[in-house]
Amino acid sequence: MIHESVYELRNAVKNSLQIDGKQVQVVDADRLRNEHIDVLVRDAVFGTEPVKAFARWLIWEAGQALNVRPASIHEFYIARSRDEWKDRTVPAMNIRFTTYDTARAAIRAAQKTRAGAFIFEIARSEMGYTDQEPAEYSACLIAAAIKEGYSGPIFIQGDHFQVKASTYKKNPEAAIQEVKDLIAKAIPAGFWNIDIDTSTLVTLEPESLDEQQRHNYTRSAELTRWVRELEPEGVTVSLGGEIGEVGEKNSTPEELDAYIEGYKQVLADLGDNLVGLSKISVQTGTSHGGVVLPDGSIAEVAVDFEALRILGERARQHGTGGAVQHGASTLPEEMFHKFPEVQTLEIHLATGFQNLFMDHPAFPxxxxxxxxxxxxxxxxxxxxxxxxxxxxxxxxxxxxIGPFKPELWALPEDVKAQLYQALEDQFCFFYEKLNVVNTRELIDRLVTTVEYHQPMPASARMVGDDLGLAD
Structure with missing residues (x-):
């Protein structure tokens, strides 16, 4: 059922959530988990705009009360630069479809394996074709954690917050403003991990590496300052830079040096002792989604693990946590244990989950x-x-995925059981191969979570007298 008004939604969940002034109190956590969180998340995704806004606010505030809070992984990554931990690769998982149920599977896998070092992410492009704006995405993730009885930090990441090269050529400031506008929507929604992707601006025509990377590092520093101006008090948003587009030529240590040295100089010129990057994405042979052969199978890929090791070490010498590998979910399973062996900081996984879901025998x-x-x-x-x-x-x-969102969310329960069990098993596989099992205690020790309350939406204030919500 999708509620037609804020009043109906408020009455539907009043036995688990109560509102005192502008604060949400969880009065029956079991009922919230067993019954009402499902109601709230459907309204947050499919309701009218006022109902969506109110449902998302209730989910966020319930998460604050239950210690299910968005967090930045920055401190954890900088601890890696100091060698406080090693031999682990954090999976950053692009949840494109049925975010609530898919995230539930990922969280169940984390609870089984005591994993704490894992990231949920969505790219700028994915937000468009999956019809998931930042506030909806974070609401689904927080709701999934509440449903599964998880408490602690939730790392939500904006993947490839990318500057469009075609727009930049015509109007550079407009292209940058598009990304700034997205960041301004994402940060209040709990996206406290952002990959700034200005690698589209790299040009290989100049002879010097500095000139090749100049637009990349200059704009990356500019967007860093923008993030630092918007981040909540007590939060240092984890930021990633990128030195080459995924699917293009492999990165070199010299390119990394040119990017990060130029970035640091521009950032210093911007003043205020701005905190810089916690990681750098590199290209070592993969591509987004893999290379598809005529029969629909995926071509074998040769990942240059030695280059990845060298680039990660160079990135740590520059004070970041290390190197990030994109486009990896369609690689052969026997490759994944190698990423922690070569000290890869983070790996991005996306299309493989979609393939498992849509190609499963149970998918209608x-x-x-x-x-x-x-x-x-x-x-x-x-x-x-x-x-x-x-x-x-x-x-x-x-x-x-976007146009068929209602159908995907409404799959029969017996079908869901098979699909999400397969996904849960796949998440467990990645946590184990990437060696993030038993990292919950490490995360709790190194990562600071911040209590952050969102303002009550106008849709609730308008009916405040009826709901006890008036200022």
Whole structure:
């Protein structure tokens, strides 16, 4: 059921949540977990705009009360630069589809393995085609943690907050402002980990590496200052830079040096002793989503692990936690144990989860057929010359996640049980291979969580007299 008004929603959950002035109190945590959080999250995703805003606020404030709080992983990463821990690679997991139920599976896996070092993330592009703005995404994650009885820090990351190169060529300031506007929406929603991706601005024509990286590091520093102006008191948002686009040529230590040295100089010129990056993304042979062969299978990829090791060490010499590997979820399973062995700080996992979900035998065949017909009708212009159907559907089906969101959320319970168990098993696999099992105590020791209350939405204040919400 989706509630039609704030008043209806408030009455529906009044036996678990009560509002005293502008504060939310959890009066029955068990009932909230067992019954009302499901109500709230559906309203947060599918309700009218006033209902969405109110549901998201209630979820956030309930999370604050239950110690389910967004946090920055910055301190944990800087501790790595001081060698306070090693031999672990943090999975940053792009949850594109059915975020609430998928995150629940990831959290159950974390509880089984005592993992604490894991990140939920969504890219700027994914927000568009999955129809998930920052406030909705964080609400689903916090609700998932509440549902599963998890307490502690939730690391929510803006992946590839990317400057569009085509826009930048025409109007540089407009391109930068687009990212600034997204950051201004994301930070209040708990995105306290952000990957600033200005690597699209790297140009390889100049002879010097400094000139090649100049737009990249200058704009990266500018966006760093913007984040520092917006971050809540007591929070140092974890920021990542990137020195080369994923899928392009492999990165070199010299490129990393040129980027970070230029970045530090520009940041110092901006003043105020601004805190810089906690990590640097590099390219060592992968691509987003993998390379699809004509039969729909994924081509083998040669990851340069030695280059990744060298780049990570160089990144730590510059005071960050290390190097980040993108585009890894479709790699062979036997590769993943190598990432902690070469001291990779963080690895990004996305398309593999989508593949497991949509290609699972339990996924309804009729729904998949509807999705493919939708792609034929709406994304035919994206079919490349010579692409087979398998290649076309593989590369474009992520574009159907937003339009088919209601159908994906409403899968039959027996189907959900199989799909999310498979995902839970996959999350456990990654936690174990990346060696983040038993990191909960380490996270609790190194990471500071901050109590942060969001302002009550206007939709609630408008009916305050009826709900006991008046100022």
């Amino acid at each position: 065949a009729d729904l998949k057929e509807k999705i493919y017909r939708y792609l034929d009708a709406n994304h035919a212009d994206e079919r490349k010359p010579g692409q087979t159907d398998a290649q076309f559907y593989y590369s474009t089906r992520k574009k159907a």
